[in-house]
Amino acid sequence: MLSLNASLPMILNRALDGVMPAYRQLFAQYDLTEQQWRILRALWEVEDLRAAELAEQTLLPKPSLVGILDRLEARGLVERRRSNKDRRAVSIASTAKGRTLAKEVLPQAQAIHDFIRAVLPEEDWDALEHALNTLADRMKATTFAEIAAE
Amino acid sequence: MLSLNASLPMILNRALDGVMPAYRQLFAQYDLTEQQWRILRALWEVEDLRAAELAEQTLLPKPSLVGILDRLEARGLVERRRSNKDRRAVSIASTAKGRTLAKEVLPQAQAIHDFIRAVLPEEDWDALEHALNTLADRMKATTFAEIAAE
DNA sequence: TATTAATTATTAATATGTTAATAAAATTGC
DNA sequence: GCAATTTTATTAACATATTAATAATTAATA
Numbered sequence: 356m357l358s359l360n361a362s363l364p365m366i367l368n369r370a371l372d373g374v375m376p377a378y379r380q381l382f383a384q385y386d387l388t389e390q391q392w393r394i395l396r397a398l399w400e401v402e403d404l405r406a407a408e409l410a411e412q413t414l415l416p417k418p419s420l421v422g423i424l425d426r427l428e429a430r431g432l433v434e435r436r437r438s439n440k441d442r443r444a445v446s447i448a449s450t451a452k453g454r455t456l457a458k459e460v461l462p463q464a465q466a467i468h469d470f471i472r473a474v475l476p477e478e479d480w481d482a483l484e485h486a487l488n489t490l491a492d493r494m495k496a497t498t499f500a501e502i503a504a505e
Numbered sequence: 506m507l508s509l510n511a512s513l514p515m516i517l518n519r520a521l522d523g524v525m526p527a528y529r530q531l532f533a534q535y536d537l538t539e540q541q542w543r544i545l546r547a548l549w550e551v552e553d554l555r556a557a558e559l560a561e562q563t564l565l566p567k568p569s570l571v572g573i574l575d576r577l578e579a580r581g582l583v584e585r586r587r588s589n590k591d592r593r594a595v596s597i598a599s600t601a602k603g604r605t606l607a608k609e610v611l612p613q614a615q616a617i618h619d620f621i622r623a624v625l626p627e628e629d630w631d632a633l634e635h636a637l638n639t640l641a642d643r644m645k646a647t648t649f650a651e652i653a654a655e
Numbered sequence: 656t657a658t659t660a661a662t663t664a665t666t667a668a669t670a671t672g673t674t675a676a677t678a679a680a681a682t683t684g685c
Numbered sequence: 686g687c688a689a690t691t692t693t694a695t696t697a698a699c700a701t702a703t704t705a706a707t708a709a710t711t712a713a714t715a
Contacts, residue, residue, distance in 0.1 A: 357615050359546050359562065363524055364539075366637050367517050368564050373641030374513055380649035388700065389514075396509050406664060412509065414518050419701055421665060443663040443710045463653065465507050470652045474643045475636055483636045486629045487516050491523030493624045499530035502620045503613065538670065556694060569671055571695060593680045593693040
């Protein structure tokens with residue numbers, strides 16, 4: 356029978372547990388959480404994004420986005436503007452201060468990324484990326500009901 | 506330059522986002538969260554585990570463990586006992602009720618696992634597992650300071 | 656066009672993650 | 686054998702995740 360630590364979620368979480376501390380130590384130096392960084396990073400070179408787009412690109416749940424943006428806005432790192440064409444929508448943009456911060460953090464995040472990439476040969480990364488992406492795609496189109504019905 | 510969605514954390518999180526909903530739908534039918542299930546699963550065929558061991562096997566942070574165990578204990582699914590040899594330590598065991606529940610959920614979790622495994626060929630899984638495990642191992646022995654010093 | 660349905664962001668309630676601090680018990684070194 | 690250190694679990698404070706519900710607005714349709 357399947358053992359707990361061999362399940363895919365556990366394998367993925369173990370990998371994240373291995374990798375994230377390095378990033379967190381970097382972000383902590385700038386009083387940023389991982390999620391806050393994702394948002395700054397996503398707004399790095401785009402004019403602005405609507406909340407739904409931002410949630411999708413950062414993989415952050417929309418309800419979480421609200422509080423995270425509140426805190427970033429309070430620090431003057433991002434700006435929320437009500438859209439005029441669709442007054443339900445909110446567009447989020449980085450401030451100059453936010454871009455300055457991103458500019459400082461980016462190369463260090465890149466350094467961590469490069470370090471990680473060097474741990475495995477290129478072809479391993481290609482295989483891993485391909486496997487995980489196709490997996491995510493297939494699963495997105497699948498529900499538990501379909502699995503149970505097999 | 507590195508794009509946000511190509512970073513390893515994002516790739517891993519996307520994969521998790523693809524896979525977890527299927528599991529969550531199953532667990533929700535039994536009023537269990539993912540983390541609560543991990544604990545029941547870990548105690549499925551062991552007599553008991555100390556809190557530190559349980560945290561390690563489930564990948565749950567020790568502070569989170571406290572509340573999760575509180576709720577499981579309140580439902581009569583697990584039991585906390587103070588160790589006599591070391592009165593600091595607490596040993597956690599599944600109750601009969603907990604094992605009955607695990608017995609019912611396990612085959613369905615296994616079905617999801619099997620479904621996922623079928624999405625990719627065996628050799629892809631071997632490669633993926635190998636890559637992620639060695640990566641986690643290497644990173645566990647690495648700190649941000651060492652990376653930044655390069 | 657008035658009504659209904661769908662969409663967008665938000666709020667609410669509860670559970671968990673992250674980091675630092677603490678209390679109690681056990682170990683260690685002197 | 687005692688003071689200092691270490692270990693084990695827990696608490697505290699804050700940030701985020703998950704799911705369901707809601708308010709405001711827009712789109713659809715009869």
